[in-house]
Amino acid sequence: MKKELQLESIKKWLPALRKTSEVTQSNHPIIISGPCSAETESQTITTCKQLAATGKVHALRAGIWKPRTRPGQFEGVGDIGLEWMVNARKETGLPITTEVATAAHVEASLKAGVDILWIGARTTVNPFSVQEIADSLKGVDIPVMVKNPVNPDLELWIGAVERLSKAGITKMAAIHRGFSSFEKGPFRNAPMWELAIDLKTRIPELDIICDPSHITGARDLISFVSQKALDLDMVGLMIESHITPDAAWSDAKQQVTPTALSKILDALIVRTASSDSKSFKDTLVALREQIDQLDDDIMHKLSARMKISEKIGQYKKENGVTILQVNRWEEIINTRVAMGLAMGISEDFSKEFLKLVHQESIQIQTNVMNDALDKHANV
Ligand SMILES: C=C(O[C@@H]1C=C(C(=O)O)C=C[C@H]1O)C(=O)O
Numbered sequence: 001m002k003k004e005l006q007l008e009s010i011k012k013w014l015p016a017l018r019k020t021s022e023v024t025q026s027n028h029p030i031i032i033s034g035p036c037s038a039e040t041e042s043q044t045i046t047t048c049k050q051l052a053a054t055g056k057v058h059a060l061r062a063g064i065w066k067p068r069t070r071p072g073q074f075e076g077v078g079d080i081g082l083e084w085m086v087n088a089r090k091e092t093g094l095p096i097t098t099e100v101a102t103a104a105h106v107e108a109s110l111k112a113g114v115d116i117l118w119i120g121a122r123t124t125v126n127p128f129s130v131q132e133i134a135d136s137l138k139g140v141d142i143p144v145m146v147k148n149p150v151n152p153d154l155e156l157w158i159g160a161v162e163r164l165s166k167a168g169i170t171k172m173a174a175i176h177r178g179f180s181s182f183e184k185g186p187f188r189n190a191p192m193w194e195l196a197i198d199l200k201t202r203i204p205e206l207d208i209i210c211d212p213s214h215i216t217g218a219r220d221l222i223s224f225v226s227q228k229a230l231d232l233d234m235v236g237l238m239i240e241s242h243i244t245p246d247a248a249w250s251d252a253k254q255q256v257t258p259t260a261l262s263k264i265l266d267a268l269i270v271r272t273a274s275s276d277s278k279s280f281k282d283t284l285v286a287l288r289e290q291i292d293q294l295d296d297d298i299m300h301k302l303s304a305r306m307k308i309s310e311k312i313g314q315y316k317k318e319n320g321v322t323i324l325q326v327n328r329w330e331e332i333i334n335t336r337v338a339m340g341l342a343m344g345i346s347e348d349f350s351k352e353f354l355k356l357v358h359q360e361s362i363q364i365q366t367n368v369m370n371d372a373l374d375k376h377a378n379v
Contacts, residue, residue, distance in 0.1 A: 006162045010205045013143050013171035014235055020094055022055035027272050030209065030236030032097060033261055034061035034088075036251040037074065038081035045088050047243045050258035052092035056265045059095045059116060060088055061238060065105055066250055067122045074249040082112035089115075097145070101129060103136035110140060118145040119160060121177055121214075125149040130160045134167035143171035145209065152179040152192050154199060161206065173207045174199055175238060176229070178215035188217020188254070191225065193232060200233075213240040213254045222256065223264050233273050239264070305357070306364055313365030323365045329358060 014030050021031070033051050038044040044062055051057040064081035066074065085096045095115035100106045101123045109117060117137075123129045124147055137144070144164055149156040161172060176196040178189025196208055210229030212222045226237050242248045245255035256264065275281070316323065333354055340350035 005158070005203065007165045007203065008168070009170055010165065010172055010203070011170045012205070012207065014173055014207045014209070017058040017095065020058045027270055029230055029234070029268070029270065030059070031057045031265060032059045032061050032209070032236065032238040033057050033241045033258075035242045035248070036063055036213075036240045036255055037066055037249055038062040038064055038077055038084050039074075039249045040077075041084045041087070043243060044081070044084040045091060047241060047258065048085075048088035048092055048094070050243065051241060051261070052094055054258055054262040054265075056262060057094065058236075059097055060085070060092065061097050061118075061240075062088075063250070064098050065101060067101060067120060068250075079108050079112075082108060082114065085114070086112055099123075100133060103132050106133055106136040110142070114142075116143045116145065118175060119147060121147045121150045124160045125151060125153075125156060127156075127159060127163070130163050134163040134169070137164070137169055138167050140169075141171070142169070143173070144169050145173045145175050147175040147177050147211070148179065148195065150180045150189075152190075152195055154195050154202075157195075157199060158202060161203065173209055173235075175209045175211050176215075176234070177211035187215050187221065187225075189215050191215050191228075193228070196234070197232065207235045209236040209238055210234045211238045213238070213251070217251075217254050219245065219254055219256045219260070222254075223267060226264060227268055230268060230270060302357070306361065309361040310364050310368055313368035316365065317369050323362055323369065332358075 015026070017030050018026070018028065035044060035047050048060045048062075051060065062081065062085055064076050064078065064085075066076035068075055082098070085098065088094075089096045097116035097118060098109060098114055099120045100109055100117050101120060106117065119130065119133060123133070146157065146160045146164065149160075157174065161174065164172060174196075176191070176199075178187060178191045179195070181190045196210075199206070200208060210226065212225035212229065215225050216222055222239060226239070229237060239261055240251060240255045241258050241261050242252075242255040243257065245257060246252055248255050313323065315321075333351065336354055337347050337350045341347060
């Protein structure tokens with residue numbers, strides 16, 4: 001059972017940032033950019049000025065306190081960096097945002113007049129830290145963005161939003177930066193888009209921004225992930241930029257120059273969440289009716305399959321035969337995957353889908369074998 005959300009009102013504040021740039025169309029993504037870390041005053045200010053000159057950036061970011069995996073790496077310049085950011089705002093007129101991980105960071109950022117705060121993935125993961133930040137923000141009306149936790153736990157992500165909401169923060173957004181995974185894939189952090197989709201479903205009023213820099217960890221892949229984020233109706237992108245990315249003191253591989261950022265943004269296709277065209281709507285309705293019918297068929301077939309599995313379970317019980325039948329299962333996987341491939345269904349999808357069906361089938365037979373009183377208990 002999903003727990004009821006403990007949220008006060010969430011106000012949409014990100015769209016108002018559009019007026020800070022030349023790109024003001026209502027569906028255009030909100031772009032937040034700036035260096036991974038503020039390194040020197042000139043690096044910070046020059047990067048920010050070049051970003052502002054593109055006319056495509058709505059807010060400036062820079063890390064001042066950097067959580068690093070191992071000690072001995074560059075851990076940020078500390079409070080002095082806030083002054084540089086404030087100067088960057090003065091030079092560009094753009095709002096500034098930085099990451100806070102402790103009450104002391106919040107205090108320093110508020111004192112300096114930072115416009116927007118964000119909570120990083122390594123902080124969202126820890127309810128003590130999130131609560132400390134929430135407590136330090138009581139009575140303060142500042143926008144806060146919450147990155148997903150490093151592990152794929154939607155409840156932790158939602159929990160952080162709830163803690164801030166209970167502290168009275170109303171201007172919030174989520175940042176999707178991907179999830180650490182043991183198995184290394186093509187990206188630095190696995191996007192696991194389904195978690196962002198689940199968050200959007202659970203809290204529709206919470207805007208989501210994508211952070212393709214941290215998902216990819218590689219500048220060449222940023223365009224691809226950015227486009228996907230827009231096509232999943234995310235409202236904006238946070239992309240790291242640096243005047244000389246290869247010489248950056250942190251995350252060199254994923255930063256881009258302001259010029260490269262501008263090119264990435266120009267190439268993005270911005271689509272709208274809906275269309276007013278009558279013929280589009282009519283066609284969509286007709287196609288969705290076909291999907292409804294097919295889903296109806298699929299659900300009936302699944303139900304029929306589970307009923308047969310239940311019968312098999314009963315029969316196995318009477319004959320003292322085990323539930324799991326590996327040979328039969330292997331045969332099913334092999335034949336269905338081949339069938340799927342011939343029909344244009346990917347191997348990954350067929351395998352995942354069949355695994356779920358098998359799990360449920362085993363569960364049903366387990367219930368039969370054990371005469372489980374509660375048929376829904378996962379025993
Ligand atoms: C249904 C059976 O039991 C299990 C479930 C299977 C299925 O859902 O297709 C296949 C093999 C068994 O692991 C069976 O033995 O046929």
